[in-house]
Amino acid sequence: MRILIDCDPGHDDVLAILLALAHPEKMTIQGITTVAGNSTVEHVTENILKVLDFIGVSIPVAMGCARPIRREPEPQPMAHGESGMDGPVLPAAKSKADQRHAVVFLQEEIMRQSEPVTIVSLAPMTNLAMLLTTYPEIKPHIKQICMMGGSLHGGNILPRSEFNIYHDPEAAKIVFESGIPIIMSGLEVCAEAKTMLKDFEPLKHGGRVSRLAYELMDYYSGYARERGWDYTNVFDAVPVAQMIQPELFSGAQYRIDIETEGALCRGMTVAQPCEDSFPERCVTVLEHGDGIRFSELMLDALRILDQTQPD
Numbered sequence: 001m002r003i004l005i006d007c008d009p010g011h012d013d014v015l016a017i018l019l020a021l022a023h024p025e026k027m028t029i030q031g032i033t034t035v036a037g038n039s040t041v042e043h044v045t046e047n048i049l050k051v052l053d054f055i056g057v058s059i060p061v062a063m064g065c066a067r068p069i070r071r072e073p074e075p076q077p078m079a080h081g082e083s084g085m086d087g088p089v090l091p092a093a094k095s096k097a098d099q100r101h102a103v104v105f106l107q108e109e110i111m112r113q114s115e116p117v118t119i120v121s122l123a124p125m126t127n128l129a130m131l132l133t134t135y136p137e138i139k140p141h142i143k144q145i146c147m148m149g150g151s152l153h154g155g156n157i158l159p160r161s162e163f164n165i166y167h168d169p170e171a172a173k174i175v176f177e178s179g180i181p182i183i184m185s186g187l188e189v190c191a192e193a194k195t196m197l198k199d200f201e202p203l204k205h206g207g208r209v210s211r212l213a214y215e216l217m218d219y220y221s222g223y224a225r226e227r228g229w230d231y232t233n234v235f236d237a238v239p240v241a242q243m244i245q246p247e248l249f250s251g252a253q254y255r256i257d258i259e260t261e262g263a264l265c266r267g268m269t270v271a272q273p274c275e276d277s278f279p280e281r282c283v284t285v286l287e288h289g290d291g292i293r294f295s296e297l298m299l300d301a302l303r304i305l306d307q308t309q310p311d
């Protein structure tokens with residue numbers, strides 16, 4: 001399967017990309033696009049370029065939108081640090097981003113493919129909304145969007161809103177109303193497909209990629225450790241894991257509407273049963289995931305990548 005990843009790295013974005021890289025038999029990353037979210041678009045672009053250089057992987061990276069469609073950016077230094085990927089100390093990136101804007105890059109890459117592509121969305125949906133509004137003819141060339149974001153009941157930035165949707169609800173609304181098939185990994189499935197902190201400890205003695213993953217997790221889990229939790233959520237790895245091992249997950253179809261207004265509910269993904277009369281508005285929402293096997297999949301991926309890397 002050919003995929004394009006739209007992201008805001010972001011510790012968990014990087015772990016998701018590592019997971020995808022470990023499974024070339026399932027997916028080939030054609031390109032990575034970045035968007036303002038966890039930090040500025042410049043920071044998150046530099047972050048992924050640094051990581052790719054460090055692990056010696058060459059994938060085109062295109063920088064995208066610096067701000068949501070009609071709101072101010074709200075970076076998340078509490079979770080990801082000022083850089084969006086605080087923790088690991090990596091050399092500055094030697095590789096440069098593609099000269100094209102992410103929206104143009106996506107359009108050209110998608111149209112270049114002989115078959116419809118899958119987009120993996122791990123960030124606010126600004127780039128994707130701009131793609132769909134600027135090039136509406138692109139829709140039939142997108143097979144599906146596998147995304148991390150939203151929730152059925154909970155929230156992590158407001159009581160009922162998840163960060164990626166909250167950050168640019170207008171963009172999410174455009175994407176969710178596009179009729180493109182969506183598989184949504186929201187907060188509920190991410191709460192089950194979590195990673196025990198003790199499982200990540202041995203990675204510090206592993207190979208080059210494992211050690212990077214350890215440093216990412218060590219910083220990223222600070223929030224969890226402060227609260228006495230023995231696990232952390234690797235949100236963005238969940239949609240990738242579902243593409244690799246769909247049998248670990250289960251869910252149902254819901255109609256999802258995006259709340260764009262309101263101080264309390266901005267970015268809420270409002271779920272209701274699917275109606276036969278609007279099949280194009282039905283989204284597959286993952287609700288359950290096997291946490292133990294998810295963790296194993298992550299750890300195996302890092303071992304696989306360690307073997308391809310000089311120490």
Ligand code: BDR
Nearest residue numbers: 010012122163164235236
């Ligand atoms: C999402 O928000 C970001 O901070 C993470 O990278 C993930 O994409 C989780 O709500």
Ligand code: CA
Nearest residue numbers: 010013122123
């Ligand atoms: Ca992300």
